[in-house]
Amino acid sequence: MTSAARTRAANVPAVRPSAIAGYEDWPAYVREHPRHEASTPAAQEFSDALGVPGGGALPAVTVHWEETYDGATTSQLSWQLGFGPRTTGWLVRPAGSKGPLPGILALHCHGGNKFGGADRLVELPDTHPSAAAARAGHYDGRALATDIARRGFAVLAHDTFGWGSRKFDLSTPPWRTASATAARQAQWREDGVVPSDADQYNAAAGFHEDTVAKAAGLLGTSLAGMVAHDDLAALDILAALPDVDQDRLGCIGFSGGGGRSLALSVLSPRIRAAVVTCMMTTFESLFPAYLDAHSWLLQTPGLWKLGDWPELTTRAADARFLVQYALADELFPEDGMRQAHRILESLHAGSGRYTGSFRPGGHVFTAAMQDEALDFLAKTLAF
Structure with a gap:
């Protein structure tokens, strides 16, 4: 193995982080509740365009x-x-x-x-x-x-x-989110900024929204x-x-x-x-x-x-x-x-x-x- 390959291997976690941490049961739910039933054809068209899943029983x-x-x-x-x-x-x-x-x-x-x-x-x-x-x-x-x-x-x-x-667990962010967040953190350090927990989460969540939208589209729904x-x-x-x-x-x-x-x-x-x-x-x-x-x-x-x-x-x-x-x-x-x-x-x-x-x-x-x-x-x- 070359030196560069060893470096890459050392930087790759043994387990790939979840891209939807905290929501691993989301795909199964959408498969089981594929469609919100709207009250009119016009509303149904809108619901289907957004891919709104059906709801379950009224929760306690x-x-x-x-x-x-x-x-x-x-x-x-x-x-x-x-x-x-x-x-x-x-x-x-x-x-x-x-x-x-x-x-x-x-x-x-x-x-x-x-x-x-x-x-x-x-x-x-x-x-x-x-x-x-x-x-x-x-x-x-x-x-x-x-x-x-x-x-x-x-x-x-x-x-x-x-x-x-209802936020996602980004304590171990997926790779793309982690890479983008690392750049933001470097900028904070350069600027002498000490971010709060909320600042750090919101930075990661801003990048992660693309991943959520991608997952939603694959499931036949959307963020909206x-x-x-x-x-x-x-x-x-x-x-x-x-x-x-x-x-x-x-x-x-x-x-x-x-x-x-x-x-x-x-x-x-x-x-x-x-x-x-x-x-x-x-x-x-x-x-x-x-x-x-x-x-x-x-x-x-x-x-x-x-x-x-x-x-x-x-x-x-x-x-x-x-x-x-x-x-x-x-x-x-x-x-x-x-x-x-x-x-x-x-x-x-x-x-x-x-x-x-x-x-x-x-x-x-x-x-x-x-x-x-x-x-x-x-x-x-x-x-």
């Missing part, structure tokens, strides 16, 4: 703790889906409320932060620094789910596939399809809670969470009100300069064949939409947002199903936008 929910602070009662919940790690979620309600309350599923953003998930949306006694940073950077410092609950809603915020409690699977399960859990009025359900999300909000409104006829914030444009406007601004959560292969992103709203059974645009959004060109707005106005003319709102500023769910969204939810869900 465990309540871990409950605390009341400043007008809101927060309960930490968890449940086990049919694959991968256990899901953590938080149910937030007005303190002392008597049901049934209108229910809202609060959908966290992508944000390049997979170390955490829905904790960025909830006031917690021990908020992790990464959640606090996400809240400060993307939500104007507000805990969105808790603020919604104080307005009279029961709000469920959950970690979805690949985030927080797997996220939608988890969101549909959470919606079923919310609807089944005794203090929730299952006939008055809505969802809200910013950025990647806004895309999840649109997807959920199409996939489930339960949704009556959907807020899509900083996640609306035309697909054409992403070419050629804006593709790299977005993750696999938006860019599902072949999705454009079903129509443009704003046109997907017509596949929702009965949802009303508030779509909020930020005029200086770094992730979307202004002309793409305005074209999407014109398409939506045309598609829903006279129906009252679409409200578009343009605001100054960048890719942030500002306090003013959140107030507008809460007013929309209250009015649409009529209480």
Whole structure:
């Protein structure tokens, strides 16, 4: 054996790391639950384009703790889906409320932060620094789910596939992820940066998302399809809670969470009100300069064949939409947002199903936008 070959052999682990650590049971689950059954042919086409797997029975929910602070009662919940790690979620309600309350599923953003998930949306006694940073950077410092609950809603915020409690185990990253992460770590050392555990995980997870998307495609699904699977399960859990009025359900999300909000409104006829914030444009406007601004959560292969992103709203059974645009959004060109707005106005003319709102500023769910969204939810869900 040559010296170079011996060096290569010494650097190769005896056991090849798993590319889907923590999710080794994922392929079997998708084979056993190949297809979500949607309520209409139009919704089924969308579901099949994303490759949304079917769900199992409603999972048992465990309540871990409950605390009341400043007008809101927060309960930490968890449940086990049919694959991968256990899901953590938080149910937030007005303190002392008597049901049934209108229910809202609060959908966290992508944000390049997979170390955490829905904790960025909830006031917690021990908020992790990464959640606090996400809240400060993307939500104007507000805990969105808790603020919604104080307005009279029961709000469920959950970690979805690949985030927080549902993240992949990257303690021994697969080879491509390890190689890319090593370069990032070298740059940190050169810059004198001491990364936190969250920084290191998020760097690895950013590279690993390509591997997850590759695995999902091989299994006949997609990153967005797997996220939608988890969101549909959470919606079923919310609807089944005794203090929730299952006939008055809505969802809200910013950025990647806004895309999840649109997807959920199409996939489930339960949704009556959907807020899509900083996640609306035309697909054409992403070419050629804006593709790299977005993750696999938006860019599902072949999705454009079903129509443009704003046109997907017509596949929702009965949802009303508030779509909020930020005029200086770094992730979307202004002309793409305005074209999407014109398409939506045309598609829903006279129906009252679409409200578009343009605001100054960048890719942030500002306090003013959140107030507008809460007013929309209250009015649409009529209480």
